[in-house]
Amino acid sequence: GAVVSQHPSWVICKSGTSVKIECRSLDFQATTMFWYRQFPKQSLMLMATSNEGSKATYEQGVEKDKFLINHASLTLSTLTVTSAHPEDSSFYICSARDSSPSSYNEQFFGPGTRLTVL
């Protein structure tokens, strides 16, 4: 159990286009999901906390108009990188927090999405 999927696993796009990344909790409900960004050989930087049915909370320095987050259901959150530029190329990882009382609110991570902007 406790599987989180991301789609796509990798994407290449042209500069100026928008890219949507999906994060799904496959066998549990997640009222909260988190989006991280990881540059090569670096740590995961939290970008935003996504709450089902409400607006996302963005970390300082993250442009909310650039990285649109939608958490419309208890099993799906999406991150849209709008008007992508080469500096947005990165590895994006989501995690989902299990809402059930027995889970101790554990977070489970997706496999990541590699975005390359040409």
Next chain:
Amino acid sequence: GEDVEQSLFLSVREGDSSVINCTYTDSSSTYLYWYKQEPGAGLQLLTYIFSNMDMKQDQRLTVLLNKKDKHLSLRIADTQTGDSAIYFCAERFYNQGGKLIFGQGTELSVKP
């Protein structure tokens, strides 16, 4: 403040023990975690420790927590080449929606 520090590299020989260290700054964290990341992959939860514990053992893994010094360590006994990866420690903040703050990651290289 929110800051988690790790040394960047560790090299050991197969069969030896590996000890990866981590320091954190915020005493309000509730859980502390160790994750493993292999190249191009997501994060795999290895183990975690609740902040009121000193030690946790899980097969080859031993986690030690010194809350006074805000120091966390992960010991891997009988390290194997398959343990080569990047290891991240992370602390979880109860009062901030449970978000995790990660250290920079320690790259463990296991030589045969």
